[in-house]
Amino acid sequence: MSTITVLGLILLILMTIIGGKTGATAFLSLIFNFGLLFLAVILISWGFPAVGVSLVIGTIILAFTIFFGEDDALAAKTAYIAALIVMVILILIIFPVENWIMAQGFSLEDSEDLEGMSLAIGVSFVGVAVTEAILSTLGAIAEASIAIAAGLSEIIAQQPQVSAKRLYVDGISIGKQIIGTTFNTLFFGFFGGFLALFIWFAGLHYSLGSVLNNKIFVAEVTMVLFSLIGVILTVPITTWVMTLQHRHQAKLKD
Amino acid sequence: MKQFGKRWGLLAIILVAVVGLMGVVLTRKDAGLYHQPVGQVTHVATLNRTKTTDEFNNTDVSVTQRVTVRLLNQQSANTVRVKHTFDASGAMDQAYRVGDQVFLHLPSGQHSAATITGLKRDTALAAVVWLALTLLLLIMRFHGLLALLSVALNGVLFYAAIQIDLATNGGHVYSLFGVLAVVFAALTLGLVLGFNRQMLVTFGATLVGTGLAVIISLTVFALTHERGVTYESMQYVTQVPRPLFLVETVLGSLGAVMDESTDIVASLFQLKTERPDIAPQQVFKSGLQIGHSIMGPLINVLFLIFMADTFAMTLLYLRNGNNWGYTFTMNMSLGMVQSLISGIGIVLAIPVASWLASRLMPREVRSV
Known part of the structure; x- marks a missing residue:
């Protein structure tokens, strides 16, 4: 058996032992998400517009991640609506920025890997960069929106009469707790993975100026920042959606 | 009084935002800080557009521009004209637009042989940094500063470790970055939680969870003879790839754990x-x-980050006539192994953290 298969089986077994049914469904959502990512690349390679593909695939990935991981219906619905709103706002930020910063495709550092390849493939690499940026933010957005929605839904369950203003204060306070640690997840997740590149920069004595304008470096840093912006926006937006839902439910009861 | 403090806090943030915005604008005028020649595009004329077809029937458009650039940090001639050719898909290069600032290569004295070496991206980068920081301070206030401090300190440590790694020619990658991971965890958790019992329990859970994931992965590697782990496809490698890959994986998952x-x-x-x-x-x-509901989304965060990076290269492989299996192996398999190892660490940290907390909690917890 290949290494990937064995590691995958171990992860499945561990998730099932420790997480029970929730763990097994979470593993399933990972598999679906991988399938969706691969589908996204294939659709773009067939010539579908990258922004449209990321919008559609992003909507489905968020649904799998949120509804497969959260049992509380109110929390899951709120988290999903909020995550969709954040994703649309992010697309509106990412699209112009990618067209301005032009950190798409490959850089001179990639030359060795590109040997013998045809680069003129007729697919807009700026579009691909937009897709990469959007898809890489979705995990963090989903995680943050679930955490906040679940926390607020717990508060509503305990005090059904809680005021909208109080709920908003609570939401922001939960947000403060999670942004600090999520920041670490993103920082290490992105930069840990680029150790080799940083060793390259340092080993070849790149100046600070060349690093700050380097295509790959800029692409990585903007991706971390987009994720961070996404998580920050998720806090007030999830809280806002939850107050709307709460008000709506209170009205239905009357 | 509290209201008063709040108002001053908001004022301080607005001040920081305005100063920051001025900083972003100033990067348009920072050409003097660069050693390479910098110029600003003042005029662009398209000379030629040719349709190209490669051996895999991909069609693209090759465009030649004549770009007029006003030099910003040179004493001699103030404008040069450069012929610039790019593909419309922009995999390696791009069109230049009026107003873009660019880096140039000027062979001594021969302005006619000037070439553009790349776009100056610092203004756009600064703008995105500014947007993220302003939002962070606006919503997080003081907590935001603390998160920034932690990232800055970790960045310094990361830089120092890379310098040591280079000085020792990559001979001690495991021990060097192993120690770095421990210091990262101690520092980051210390800043978030303060140095107390709660921090020690969290720290212990992080180290044991990550350590167990590494031991399990190394065992699997040995048993399966690393079949399908294509170290040769790793990017930007200047040292032995295998240790680098393992260290990247551990550092990558550390934050999530x-x-x-x-x-x-x-x-x-x-x-x-x-x-x-x-x-x-x-x-x-x-x-x-508590762990049940956290682990799924968290594994997804890392999975999407690791996989999104491979997109451009995967696409290129597909359009260069490679089948899906080979494309996956050469581009996505390493990211997949990374995601799985991180996932194992994330799942194992749950029982470890719960067990440590249940045993090491003081009999009487004073409210903090």
């Missing part, structure tokens, strides 16, 4: 404060319960 352990341990300490007579077994069970 810390994130999760912090959540679980904090909730359990909170629980103990509310119900001081709770039994250790009950604490352990509650820990697992």
Whole structure:
């Protein structure tokens, strides 16, 4: 058996032992998400517009991640609506920025890997960069929106009469707790993975100026920042959606 | 009084935002700080557009521009004209637009042989940094500064470790970055939680969870003879790839494992404060319960980050006539192995954090 298969089986077994049914469904959502990512690349390679593909695939990935991981219906619905709103706002930020910063495709550092390849493939690499940026933010957005929605839904369950203003204060306070640690997840997740590149920069004595304008470096840093912006926006937006839902439910009861 | 403080806080943030915005604008005028020649595009004329077709029937458009550039940090001639050719898809190069600032190569004295070497991206980068920081301060206030401080300190450590790695020619990658991971975790958690018992429990859970994941992965590697792990496809490698890959994986998952352990341990300490007579077994069970809902989304965060990076190269492979299997192996398999190892670490940290918290919690927790 290949290494990937064995590691995958171990992860499945561990998730099932420790997480029970929730763990097994979470593993399933990972598999679906991988399938969706691969589908996204294939659709773009067939010539579908990258922004449209990321919008559609992003909507489905968020649904799998949120509804497969959260049992509380109110929390899951709120988290999903909020995550969709954040994703649309992010697309509106990412699209112009990618067209301005032009950190798409490959850089001179990639030359060795590109040997013998045809680069003129007729697919807009700026579009691909937009897709990469959007898809890489979705995990963090989903995680943050679930955490906040679940926390607020717990508060509503305990005090059904809680005021909208109080709920908003609570939401922001939960947000403060999670942004600090999520920041670490993103920082290490992105930069840990680029150790080799940083060793390259340092080993070849790149100046600070060349690093700050380097295509790959800029692409990585903007991706971390987009994720961070996404998580920050998720806090007030999830809280806002939850107050709307709460008000709506209170009205239905009357 | 509180209202008063709040108002000053907001004022300070607005001040920081305005100063920051001025900083972003100033990067348009920072050409003097660069050693390479910098110029600003003042005029662009398209000379030629040719349709190209490669051996895989991909069609693209090759465009030639004549770009007029006003030099910004040179004493001699103030404008040069450069012929610039690019593909419309922009894999390696791009069109230049009026107003773009660019880096140039000027062979000594021969302005006619000038070439553009790349776009100056610092203004756009600064703008995105500015947007993220302003939002961070606006919503997080003081907590935002603390998060920034932690990232800055970690960045310094990261830089120092890379310098040591280079000075020793990559001979001690495992021990060097192993120590770095421990210091990262101690520093980051210390800043978030303060140096107390809760921090020690979280720290222990992070190290044990990550350590177990590494041991399991190395065992699997040995048993399967690393079949399908294509180290040769690793990018930007200047040292032996295998140790670098493992270290990248550990560092990449460290933040997520810390994130999760912090959540679980904090909730359990909170629980103990509310119900001081709770039994250790009950604490352990509650820990697992909290872990259930965190692990799935967290594994997804890393999975999407690791995989999104491979997009451009995967696409290129597909359009260069490679089948899906080979394309996956050469581009996505390493990211997949990384995601799986991180996932194992994230899942294992749940029982470890719950168990450590249930055993090491003081009998009487004073509310913090």
